[in-house]
Amino acid sequence: MPQPTSLLITGAYSGLGREVLRLAFQAGFDVTSLVRTPAQASELTETYPGIRCLPCDLGCAEAVSATLHELKSSYFAHVLFCAGTGQVGAFEALAPETLHTTLQVNLLSIMQMVHGLLQPDAMCPGKITLVSSLMATLPAGQAVTYAVSKAGLSHFYRSLKQAQPALPLLCLEIGAVNTPMHAKAGNTVSRRGFKSPQKMGQKIFAAMLRQHGLRTLSPEWALLRLLQRLRP
Numbered sequence: 520m521p522q523p524t525s526l527l528i529t530g531a532y533s534g535l536g537r538e539v540l541r542l543a544f545q546a547g548f549d550v551t552s553l554v555r556t557p558a559q560a561s562e563l564t565e566t567y568p569g570i571r572c573l574p575c576d577l578g579c580a581e582a583v584s585a586t587l588h589e590l591k592s593s594y595f596a597h598v599l600f601c602a603g604t605g606q607v608g609a610f611e612a613l614a615p616e617t618l619h620t621t622l623q624v625n626l627l628s629i630m631q632m633v634h635g636l637l638q639p640d641a642m643c644p645g646k647i648t649l650v651s652s653l654m655a656t657l658p659a660g661q662a663v664t665y666a667v668s669k670a671g672l673s674h675f676y677r678s679l680k681q682a683q684p685a686l687p688l689l690c691l692e693i694g695a696v697n698t699p700m701h702a703k704a705g706n707t708v709s710r711r712g713f714k715s716p717q718k719m720g721q722k723i724f725a726a727m728l729r730q731h732g733l734r735t736l737s738p739e740w741a742l743l744r745l746l747q748r749l750r751p
């Protein structure tokens with residue numbers, strides 16, 4: 520069992536983030552979690568007594584700024600960016616707000632927070648873990664904006680790592696998992712073959728504690744990506 524330590528996590532209200540929160544809570548971590556609404560914050564603090572929960576709409580740059588200010592001078596051994604929003608449908612049919620929100624939540628809010636974390640007078644993170652997707656490199660005609668946001672996130676990882684090789688950074692590119700994200704995005708494809716959120720949550724938690732670099736936790740999807748690359 521890992522030694523109790525501190526964790527700042529986004530997206531902990533549902534899906535993979537919630538699984539990681541549950542595991543961290545069981546392991547005795549000192550958890551601070553960012554969730555979308557005050558009601559979600561109340562529910563999580565009732566379910567997991569002792570954790571700190573701050574409402575923060577990551578779709579709003581001003582809210583992210585205010586949260587960074589609130590967390591100033593805190594120290595977290597681990598910061599896990601798990602929040603994300605899905606998007607399906609033809610690119611031209613997207614509402615302009617969806618385009619903006621997808622990029623804001625999945626990419627810009629994370630860049631904004633990492634930028635804040637790296638300031639000399641900031642909360643000073645230990646290790647930073649980003650949750651990206653295999654769609655970062657797979658063509659995704661029905662999820663163009665989502666794929667672009669994740670490609671941006673993985674490229675953010677690579678570029679930051681080049682600039683600061685000693686920075687403790689992990690970027691996880693994962694394949695399809697059966698979480699509420701798909702229904703929220705209106706994705707009606709069959710989820711047969713999608714991974715279990717419990718198992719993927721365990722893998723993310725273990726990777727967060729032990730791994731560095733750019734990793735995939737979905738080898739079978741990584742093979743699909745390789746085949747796509749080899750296609751003329």
Ligand SMILES: NC(=O)c1ccc[n+]([C@@H]2O[C@H](COP(=O)([O-])OP(=O)(O)OC[C@H]3O[C@@H](n4cnc5c(N)ncnc54)[C@H](OP(=O)(O)O)[C@@H]3O)[C@@H](O)[C@H]2O)c1
Nearest residue numbers: 530532533534535555576577578602603652695696698700
């Ligand atoms: N599931 C997959 O197949 C899959 C595959 C590859 C990568 N991923 C990535 O894995 C991560 C976790 O996703 P998941 O599958 O666990 O989906 P999920 O169950 O929908 O969880 C995503 C979390 O992010 C939160 N979130 C979304 N927009 C937010 C906002 N504006 N402000 C604050 N919080 C917000 C959601 O809050 P609400 O509950 O209020 O919506 C939710 O708690 C995401 O980064 C996703 O892109 C997922």
